[in-house]
Amino acid sequence: MRAAIFNGPRDVTFGELPDPAITDPTDALVRVTLACVCGSDLWYYRGAAPHEPGAIGHEFIGIVEAVGSAVTTLAEGDFVIAPFLYSDGTCEMCLAGWPAHCLNGGGWGNATGGGQGERVRVPLADGTLVKVPGSGHSEGVLRSLLALSDVMCTGWHAAVSGGVRQGSTVAVVGDGAVGLSAVLASKRLGASRIISLSRNPVRQAIAREFGATDVIAERGDAAVEAVRAMTRGLGVEAALECVGTGESLSTAFRIARSGGMVGAVGVPQHDSVVPVQTVIFRNVGLRGGVAPARKYIPELLPAVLSGAINPGLVFDHETDLEHIAEAYAAMDERRATKSLVRLEARA
Amino acid sequence: MRAAIFNGPRDVTFGELPDPAITDPTDALVRVTLACVCGSDLWYYRGAAPHEPGAIGHEFIGIVEAVGSAVTTLAEGDFVIAPFLYSDGTCEMCLAGWPAHCLNGGGWGNATGGGQGERVRVPLADGTLVKVPGSGHSEGVLRSLLALSDVMCTGWHAAVSGGVRQGSTVAVVGDGAVGLSAVLASKRLGASRIISLSRNPVRQAIAREFGATDVIAERGDAAVEAVRAMTRGLGVEAALECVGTGESLSTAFRIARSGGMVGAVGVPQHDSVVPVQTVIFRNVGLRGGVAPARKYIPELLPAVLSGAINPGLVFDHETDLEHIAEAYAAMDERRATKSLVRLEARA
Numbered sequence: 231m232r233a234a235i236f237n238g239p240r241d242v243t244f245g246e247l248p249d250p251a252i253t254d255p256t257d258a259l260v261r262v263t264l265a266c267v268c269g270s271d272l273w274y275y276r277g278a279a280p281h282e283p284g285a286i287g288h289e290f291i292g293i294v295e296a297v298g299s300a301v302t303t304l305a306e307g308d309f310v311i312a313p314f315l316y317s318d319g320t321c322e323m324c325l326a327g328w329p330a331h332c333l334n335g336g337g338w339g340n341a342t343g344g345g346q347g348e349r350v351r352v353p354l355a356d357g358t359l360v361k362v363p364g365s366g367h368s369e370g371v372l373r374s375l376l377a378l379s380d381v382m383c384t385g386w387h388a389a390v391s392g393g394v395r396q397g398s399t400v401a402v403v404g405d406g407a408v409g410l411s412a413v414l415a416s417k418r419l420g421a422s423r424i425i426s427l428s429r430n431p432v433r434q435a436i437a438r439e440f441g442a443t444d445v446i447a448e449r450g451d452a453a454v455e456a457v458r459a460m461t462r463g464l465g466v467e468a469a470l471e472c473v474g475t476g477e478s479l480s481t482a483f484r485i486a487r488s489g490g491m492v493g494a495v496g497v498p499q500h501d502s503v504v505p506v507q508t509v510i511f512r513n514v515g516l517r518g519g520v521a522p523a524r525k526y527i528p529e530l531l532p533a534v535l536s537g538a539i540n541p542g543l544v545f546d547h548e549t550d551l552e553h554i555a556e557a558y559a560a561m562d563e564r565r566a567t568k569s570l571v572r573l574e575a576r577a
Numbered sequence: 578m579r580a581a582i583f584n585g586p587r588d589v590t591f592g593e594l595p596d597p598a599i600t601d602p603t604d605a606l607v608r609v610t611l612a613c614v615c616g617s618d619l620w621y622y623r624g625a626a627p628h629e630p631g632a633i634g635h636e637f638i639g640i641v642e643a644v645g646s647a648v649t650t651l652a653e654g655d656f657v658i659a660p661f662l663y664s665d666g667t668c669e670m671c672l673a674g675w676p677a678h679c680l681n682g683g684g685w686g687n688a689t690g691g692g693q694g695e696r697v698r699v700p701l702a703d704g705t706l707v708k709v710p711g712s713g714h715s716e717g718v719l720r721s722l723l724a725l726s727d728v729m730c731t732g733w734h735a736a737v738s739g740g741v742r743q744g745s746t747v748a749v750v751g752d753g754a755v756g757l758s759a760v761l762a763s764k765r766l767g768a769s770r771i772i773s774l775s776r777n778p779v780r781q782a783i784a785r786e787f788g789a790t791d792v793i794a795e796r797g798d799a800a801v802e803a804v805r806a807m808t809r810g811l812g813v814e815a816a817l818e819c820v821g822t823g824e825s826l827s828t829a830f831r832i833a834r835s836g837g838m839v840g841a842v843g844v845p846q847h848d849s850v851v852p853v854q855t856v857i858f859r860n861v862g863l864r865g866g867v868a869p870a871r872k873y874i875p876e877l878l879p880a881v882l883s884g885a886i887n888p889g890l891v892f893d894h895e896t897d898l899e900h901i902a903e904a905y906a907a908m909d910e911r912r913a914t915k916s917l918v919r920l921e922a923r924a
Binding site for chain 1: 673
């Protein structure tokens with residue numbers, strides 16, 4: 231099949247990979263219609279994290295082409311969202327709300343086909359895939375459904391982990407697709423003040439569209455001062471860390487109010503250090519990490535279908551599968567916030 | 578007045594300090610009846626943290642001797658518990674449930690008299706002191722009321738921060754007075770399994786009395802293995818860190834289940850490092866720190882008065898004020914879990 235192929239750092243190409251096929255009775259085979267490039271794919275692209283050569287990509291939506299004999303909730307032709315990890319939905323960790331730690335789960339790769347390819351074998355399909363009701367969804371809704379596969383759920387997890395609720399004062403560190411999604415999530419959760427840290431005019435505009443009440447361009451000490459000045463010197467109740475560097479984590483802790491929370495979803499880099507003195511002496515908590523996307527997708531799906539939220543606005547670049555290299559390059563060079571990869575022409 | 582005097586590391590003596598007097602209309606003057614030595618006092622005693630020479634101590638109960646003209650809820654003769662910090666109860670931080678970060682608050686010291694002395698001037702008395710109803714309380718209840726001034730609230734904060742609730746599986750790292758209080762707190766919050774990490778027979782017995790279902794003597798790697806073996810390999814939902822060393826914090830993160838919480842109240846030492854990879858990739862959160870004692874005391878007071886909880890069992894050593902040096906030495910040498918200091922003879 232046609233697919234993106236990871237050959238090594240800065241070398242993602244379009245090519246041919248073996249067609250996946252159903253191997254277990256709990257599998258489904260999905261034909262991918264829309265995929266995208268994740269910020270975490272960039273770490274592989276940049277050589278900052280290892281990745282096996284071959285299939286790549288973990289965010290996709292598509293159509294079920296076939297199901298194994300033990301699959302009971304899905305059928306050929308179903309339109310589905312795949313979370314960025316597969317999970318059984320029945321183990322103790324899944325039942326506790328942590329599908330990313332499913333005792334039988336795993337991720338996409340050469341054994342399944344990657345999300346940036348024509349077809350994916352989805353293990354534990356009943357537990358993993360979320361069926362989308364209805365048909366004839368608009369292009370805008372389709373893009374937002376794609377966003378539910380990872381980025382919107384990750385932004386949502388930042389906000390939930392940060393304890394955002396009705397009336398909260400929030401700051402979001404990071405204006406990438408995840409940070410923007412965290413703004414949208416905070417708005418949806420009822421935050422009354424949402425400060426976005428961004429210096430990019432395109433992203434500032436999306437942040438405002440998503441519900442940011444304030445946008446500040448400052449970084450480091452200046453950002454801390456600016457946020458404190460906007461919050462009567464107290465800082466914010468929820469500081470959402472959506473970058474993953476040591477500086478961004480430090481900024482998040484410094485702009486958090488005593489008794490507040492840092493909701494952190496940025497993949498941590500080697501220089502990330504949690505200021506334990508702040509945790510203890512200022513009672514600033516830390517929670518976050520890998521989002522339980524499979525838990526959140528059904529919760530967010532109705533809001534996407536009704537148009538109440540439009541997380542697909544984070545996609546500001548598009549290629550077809552043949553131009554996957556450009557999809558990566560555009561994000562790497564910061565020409566794109568997030569690249570959408572279209573596998574099938576619009577209906 | 579007669580008081581403990583901090584002269585420098587390993588030099589706490591009995592002596593005379595100036596009598597405190599009401600200076601602000603919101604002050605109350607309290608005659609201390611029972612006081613105690615805090616684990617954090619030991620850091621000063623050991624030279625691990627700085628302390629101003631003079632008055633020392635921040636855990637006490639006593640009788641109101643006089644009130645300033647603006648004090649409305651207290652009167653001479655009232656029996657009161659003092660939290661380990663004073664707070665107004667009316668500022669934004671107090672109203673948000675974080676009295677330890679009161680915008681007008683502070684701690685005990687030379688300006689007020691220390692808790693280990695005959696009298697203390699209590700600023701912002703209406704916001705700070707908690708009046709104890711009734712009279713003729715038993716010795717056991719009195720000791721437990723004293724425990725509410727700090728140690729029980731700190732243990733409670735560990736459990737609350739760790740998200741302990743009905744049915745939780747909990748492990749408590751640390752068998753000092755705070756760790757034992759965290760066991761009691763976990764039991765009170767409904768935990769169904771409470772694993773205490775302790776190798777001291779006296780403390781093991783208190784842990785069991787407080788509700789520990791399991792006691793393990795292992796430390797480090799062996800402790801991690803033991804806890805995992807007891808929890809089907811998953812670890813505990815709440816790991817309560819009540820020591821403050823790098824090793825104990827590391828142990829807490831390692832025994833925590835993915836998606837779980839570390840509730841940390843140990844005063845962090847220089848080698849304390851939060852494993853951010855665990856926070857992100859295993860979704861183990863971290864919360865805790867300085868307890869909002871003034872918030873918790875009224876919540877816990879009825880349970881102490883009814884005898885439902887007996888946090889005063891942590892006191893296993895007693896001196897009078899004249900022998901304050903021995904109160905410190907006994908804790909420093911680990912002959913005592915926690916030293917009670919009696920300022921007035923039993924009724």
